[in-house]
Amino acid sequence: MHERDWIMEETKKHTKRSNYHHGDLKTQLIEATRVLVEQKGPDHFSVSEACRVAGVSTAAPYKHFKDKNEMLQEVAVAGMQRQREQMLEEVSVHPRGTLPRIVALGRVYIRFAQKEPGVFRLMFGLSEDHDEHATLSEMGEGTYTAVQQEVAWCRGSEAIEEQDTQRAFLLWSFVHGLSFLLIDGKLAHMNLDFDLEEVLNDVAERVIGPKA
Amino acid sequence: MHERDWIMEETKKHTKRSNYHHGDLKTQLIEATRVLVEQKGPDHFSVSEACRVAGVSTAAPYKHFKDKNEMLQEVAVAGMQRQREQMLEEVSVHPRGTLPRIVALGRVYIRFAQKEPGVFRLMFGLSEDHDEHATLSEMGEGTYTAVQQEVAWCRGSEAIEEQDTQRAFLLWSFVHGLSFLLIDGKLAHMNLDFDLEEVLNDVAERVIGPKA
DNA sequence: TTGTAAAGTTAGAGACTCTAACATATGTTA
DNA sequence: TAACATATGTTAGAGTCTCTAACTTTACAA
Numbered sequence: 300m301h302e303r304d305w306i307m308e309e310t311k312k313h314t315k316r317s318n319y320h321h322g323d324l325k326t327q328l329i330e331a332t333r334v335l336v337e338q339k340g341p342d343h344f345s346v347s348e349a350c351r352v353a354g355v356s357t358a359a360p361y362k363h364f365k366d367k368n369e370m371l372q373e374v375a376v377a378g379m380q381r382q383r384e385q386m387l388e389e390v391s392v393h394p395r396g397t398l399p400r401i402v403a404l405g406r407v408y409i410r411f412a413q414k415e416p417g418v419f420r421l422m423f424g425l426s427e428d429h430d431e432h433a434t435l436s437e438m439g440e441g442t443y444t445a446v447q448q449e450v451a452w453c454r455g456s457e458a459i460e461e462q463d464t465q466r467a468f469l470l471w472s473f474v475h476g477l478s479f480l481l482i483d484g485k486l487a488h489m490n491l492d493f494d495l496e497e498v499l500n501d502v503a504e505r506v507i508g509p510k511a
Numbered sequence: 512m513h514e515r516d517w518i519m520e521e522t523k524k525h526t527k528r529s530n531y532h533h534g535d536l537k538t539q540l541i542e543a544t545r546v547l548v549e550q551k552g553p554d555h556f557s558v559s560e561a562c563r564v565a566g567v568s569t570a571a572p573y574k575h576f577k578d579k580n581e582m583l584q585e586v587a588v589a590g591m592q593r594q595r596e597q598m599l600e601e602v603s604v605h606p607r608g609t610l611p612r613i614v615a616l617g618r619v620y621i622r623f624a625q626k627e628p629g630v631f632r633l634m635f636g637l638s639e640d641h642d643e644h645a646t647l648s649e650m651g652e653g654t655y656t657a658v659q660q661e662v663a664w665c666r667g668s669e670a671i672e673e674q675d676t677q678r679a680f681l682l683w684s685f686v687h688g689l690s691f692l693l694i695d696g697k698l699a700h701m702n703l704d705f706d707l708e709e710v711l712n713d714v715a716e717r718v719i720g721p722k723a
Numbered sequence: 724t725t726g727t728a729a730a731g732t733t734a735g736a737g738a739c740t741c742t743a744a745c746a747t748a749t750g751t752t753a
Numbered sequence: 754t755a756a757c758a759t760a761t762g763t764t765a766g767a768g769t770c771t772c773t774a775a776c777t778t779t780a781c782a783a
Binding site for chain 2: 733734
Binding site for chain 3: 761767
């Protein structure tokens with residue numbers, strides 16, 4: 300609510316536009332979309348509301364985006380980039396080939412889900428479109444490759460082997476599942492209170508450990 | 512498509528109704544909802560279309576359901592029951608306290624997701640409503656308790672302890688994540704081809720094994 | 724037999740996505 | 754510098770959807 304008001308304010312600045320042309324509409328629509336997706340969730344996001352926030356008519360977005368879905372995709376892609384940057388940053392403080400790096404990857408994944416559940420759903424939920432979807436997949440694959448590399452390093456190997464792929468896959472499934480369980484509130488009523496850091500360490504040890 | 516035609520046929524039987532009253536509408540609407548949710552996905556399910564399938568006016572469902580969401584909830588609850596039954600069945604062929612039982616639980620979870628992704632999303636996705644949502648949560652908690660019990664038995668204990676809860680939680684996160692990665696097509700373009708049974712065994716050993 | 728409640732129907736309000744046709748600014752080119 | 758082309762707005766409206774109100778038909782009980 301506050302954030303929306305803020306958006307409205309920011310918009311007003313440009314809205315004094317006797318301009319007719321907005322000047323910066325595409326950017327502002329993407330930002331409004333991001334905010335609304337967080338506020339209402341991807342399912343209840345409406346283009347109309349984004350227009351209201353940005354102070355333009357409901358037809359305006361279609362000069363910049365093919366359809367609603369394309370607006371959401373842009374937000375998703377931006378989210379992927381943010382998440383990736385956070386991973387690189389958080390991983391970099393630990394030496395290569397150590398568990399803390401693996402743990403850091405998982406922590407960022409889950410933290411992102413909790414901080415921006417709406418965008419996270421956009422990034423990792425079912426994607427309608429198979430067009431822009433390509434970009435998203437590629438970014439995902441990039442991240443996945445990075446995880447595999449980390450796992451290989453933990454083995455003391457530079458090259459990624461089958462077992463690394465397998466283990467990275469286990470790790471991914473786990474943090475992915477945990478993220479959704481958390482943001483979908485499936486753990487809310489369980490008396491499960493756990494320390495995320497502990498769990499991540501536990502999982503990393505179990506998965507990276509022997510027995511492949 | 513075929514299934515829809517089938518529904519239409521079935522409906523016709525009752526539709527010769529010079530009855531005015533349908534006789535069996537609620538049941539048929541739920542079934543139509545289930546089928547459509549599978550066909551189009553929960554997001555693209557529309558009450559209107561269910562009405563077309565059932566051969567009634569678009570206002571008819573509101574005599575039986577509070578709103579669209581309630582229709583979906585009923586399908587979700589029925590899904591939970593089916594999944595639970597399958598678990599009980601598949602687990603029962605193995606002796607208590609053995610890994611194959613754990614594996615069976617995971618297998619059913621994932622198989623259900625793959626066979627009925629639409630209903631699965633309804634069951635385990637974000638639920639809007641906090642009313643009927645109660646039933647769904649309770650059923651979920653019931654299943655989770657069952658998993659904890661299985662884990663405890665693997666330790667040779669009847670009573671569920673903290674470590675069992677923790678391990679069950681790891682198992683759940685994993686199969687949950689894997690299910691969504693699969694049905695959301697996130698693994699499609701990876702050259703990851705894995706044997707599910709193998710992976711489940713691997714995970715079960717790693718999680719049930721020592722180091723807690 | 725008759726009255727009431729359950730379960731249909733039609734009509735329509737209000738919201739949404741997206742398109743078509745039109746309007747206005749911007750900026751390039753003769 | 755005029756004028757055209759293009760980009761980016763607007764208004765209007767078609768077609769879809771959810772859900773409600775008011776009416777109708779049927780079933781069942783008194």
